[in-house]
Amino acid sequence: MPHNHKLIYYINKWVSITSDEEAKIISAFELKSAAKKELMLEPGEVCEYIYFITKGAMRSYFVDDKGNEHIFQIRLENGWISDLESFFTQRKSNYYLEALEDVEVLRISSSRLEALYEEVPKLERYFRILFQKAYINSLERLNATMWDSAIERYNDLVKEQSDIFQRVPLVYIASYLGITPESLSRIRKKKS
Amino acid sequence: MPHNHKLIYYINKWVSITSDEEAKIISAFELKSAAKKELMLEPGEVCEYIYFITKGAMRSYFVDDKGNEHIFQIRLENGWISDLESFFTQRKSNYYLEALEDVEVLRISSSRLEALYEEVPKLERYFRILFQKAYINSLERLNATMWDSAIERYNDLVKEQSDIFQRVPLVYIASYLGITPESLSRIRKKKS
Numbered sequence: 001m002p003h004n005h006k007l008i009y010y011i012n013k014w015v016s017i018t019s020d021e022e023a024k025i026i027s028a029f030e031l032k033s034a035a036k037k038e039l040m041l042e043p044g045e046v047c048e049y050i051y052f053i054t055k056g057a058m059r060s061y062f063v064d065d066k067g068n069e070h071i072f073q074i075r076l077e078n079g080w081i082s083d084l085e086s087f088f089t090q091r092k093s094n095y096y097l098e099a100l101e102d103v104e105v106l107r108i109s110s111s112r113l114e115a116l117y118e119e120v121p122k123l124e125r126y127f128r129i130l131f132q133k134a135y136i137n138s139l140e141r142l143n144a145t146m147w148d149s150a151i152e153r154y155n156d157l158v159k160e161q162s163d164i165f166q167r168v169p170l171v172y173i174a175s176y177l178g179i180t181p182e183s184l185s186r187i188r189k190k191k192s
Numbered sequence: 193m194p195h196n197h198k199l200i201y202y203i204n205k206w207v208s209i210t211s212d213e214e215a216k217i218i219s220a221f222e223l224k225s226a227a228k229k230e231l232m233l234e235p236g237e238v239c240e241y242i243y244f245i246t247k248g249a250m251r252s253y254f255v256d257d258k259g260n261e262h263i264f265q266i267r268l269e270n271g272w273i274s275d276l277e278s279f280f281t282q283r284k285s286n287y288y289l290e291a292l293e294d295v296e297v298l299r300i301s302s303s304r305l306e307a308l309y310e311e312v313p314k315l316e317r318y319f320r321i322l323f324q325k326a327y328i329n330s331l332e333r334l335n336a337t338m339w340d341s342a343i344e345r346y347n348d349l350v351k352e353q354s355d356i357f358q359r360v361p362l363v364y365i366a367s368y369l370g371i372t373p374e375s376l377s378r379i380r381k382k383k384s
Binding site: 117140164167168175 | 249251253261262263264266268276277280292293309313316317319320323324326327328330331332353355356359360364365367368
């Protein structure tokens with residue numbers, strides 16, 4: 001299957017597009033190839049593109065203060081990869097995007113994608129469904145996990161919804177954090 | 193601010209809607225109130241609605257085999273709550289949705305929302321942006337956490353992308369799982 005057709009095939013799984021819309025989508029994406037180990041994004045750059053992988057595998061990772069690599073995502077063909085936060089905010093990325101194999105991708109820039117949403121509203125529907133599904137999946141993954149540190153989650157909660165402690169029973173907040181009410185009391189005492 | 197106006201205010205932060213579109217949105221949502229502790233969803237039911245909270249606080253939770261409650265989400269006013277998976281798939285939910293305080297919500301059903309997307313495409317844009325942001329946030333939360341069990345993540349990976357092991361260096365997969373290559377070897381030996 002030609003590269004463009006793969007992209008159209010996957011979009012068509014969720015929204016049904018006409019041949020006119022198909023032509024508009026195809027002309028908006030650019031085909032690029034990269035050799036194994038080639039970087040498509042480095043920290044400090046804005047992630048200009050979202051990539052649909054038609055061949056090969058890619059990863060995103062960041063390097064912490066101690067020089068350790070942490071892999072964020074690994075995607076194979078027919079998957080999307082980007083630093084979505086940088087892509088949508090146009091702020092500098094902290095990530096590397098690297099080809100793990102020789103890859104072929106279809107890429108589109110943020111501004112081109114915004115324009116394409118106007119031309120083909122069904123594409124915006126496709127991305128609404130894609131993000132919705134991805135969000136549900138990641139919620140489930142989060143729900144199935146424990147945080148490495150209850151303190152970190154506690155801090156997030158205080159920052160994001162500080163009046164929650166005045167309004168919601170502590171036993172509920174503890175359950176939400178995945179810790180016992182006693183642990184929550186200890187954290188709160190330490191912080192105050 | 194009247195309830196409807198709060199909803200419009202928050203939608204307008206992301207997409208700019210006309211007064212005609214505003215009227216269409218307002219007429220599609222129903223205002224409901226619920227007393228503290230009232231349930232809006234129970235396991236075995238399909239989650240028919242997505243709720244925009246205009247007053248009060250709500251939580252979603254499930255009860256495990258041992259009878260322990262696990263809170264999934266807590267949301268205050270101007271936030272959205274639902275069991276999104278059940279809402280979008282129309283499959284039975286595993287969750288409870290409960291009012292933590294006396295609440296007022298604006299609710300819309302799945303089919304009405306789909307119809308409203310056709311009438312007001314900008315609302316679909318709003319939800320595309322909402323899910324996109326929520327997905328990015330949850331990715332970051334996931335990235336900042338460790339799994340309670342590397343084995344569980346390993347099993348997920350095998351199920352979802354089994355040929356990843358033939359194509360991606362084990363040291364990368366270990367980093368993705370947040371474990372050492374040695375731990376990954378041990379898991380793989382145990383499983384084979």
